[in-house]
Amino acid sequence: MNMWGAAIYAIVVGISYLYAFKKNKKGGKKAVKMGGIQFLKQLPMLISIFLLIGLFDKFVPKSIVVTLVGKGKGILSVFSSAAFGTIVMGPVSSAYPMGEILLKKGATIAAVAIFLNSWVMVGFVTIPYEFSVFGKRFTITRNVLAFVGAIVIGLLTGLLLEGRII
């Protein structure tokens, strides 16, 4: 979490609080209580997701990805970048340096954009959490669409910037 994000959150939460309490004292108190209960209820789920993200991140060696995405040509680089972005998940801030490394190793613009978008939009590890929030049907459809969407965005970015799709 960067400083900016933290600051914006603090401000948003602060203002919401002030407004809530001023407008409706009881409602504000209820909101805090409800938020707390919801947080505690989902805590085990969240902790296990973090454990899994950590494990997945270290399990897939970065060097393999760099070779696959960076030197792979054509369709292989498209799928390996999408697959990698899907399986591994993490804060977006750590995806940028990874993208830079990939570019330096010779990856196409399309592959890097696909990787970035699927990294943040498609979450293999967060699927159980999404199940509990929106149900199975929504979760699966959304993730499939996001996976395809990430590839489309990537290919178009490549087409516009490099004049080629793969």
Add this chain to the structure above:
Amino acid sequence: MKKLKKVIKNNKLIFLSILLYGITFFVSPQVFFKSVEMTKVFLIQMVEIMPPIFIISSLIMVWIPTEVITKTFGNESGFKGKLLSVLIGGFSAGPIYAAFPVAQALFYKGASVANTVIILSSWAVIKIVMFMVESNFLGITFASTRYALTIPIIIIMGYLMERLVSREDILKELNNKKVEYKSVKDVLRELPNMNCGACGYKSCQDFAEGVMRGEVVIDDCAIRKRAKKTSPVLKESHQEE
């Protein structure tokens, strides 16, 4: 033994991750310690992000009137609603899992499926505060092209989702989650308490006792059946009023 099974079943995921970590520890201690280290970073991040997220989502639940959300993000909100959803996501911070509780609250309060997906996706991908960071690493042309392409694609994704998954599908799935009641009192709290007798029992008290004995399920209540289209959370807030 039975109890242990239940505990494991309710916390499948955490047991699975403990198991995986256990295996990793023996196979490759190095990966194990690195992963633990990584998880620690995430946990610290969560302590910063998640409490405000849950407070914001419950604030939405408690004091933003349903009509307001429905008007701004509902089916009738049109293109303006879609654009606003992109902006909400864009100005947020934190990864996609932080968006789930907020998007759920908005969805319960009447946001359309399309807009829920748009909020989730733009929350994940479009980070106005991170734009400069991305430009530093990957160049401003890359960053701006990616942003310019992502916004329309996200909106298209929203339209597609709306076609593929209906609001009722989601609510039905979330409503059907098994709720276990500990006592007759718990059941009674969920009932209209009008003693209408439509279920075949004399009173709601009798019906609740029937539920506890397993003779009927709570949704056999005639009034509940009618009200089923509303979300579980909305029902809760009605009772407290």
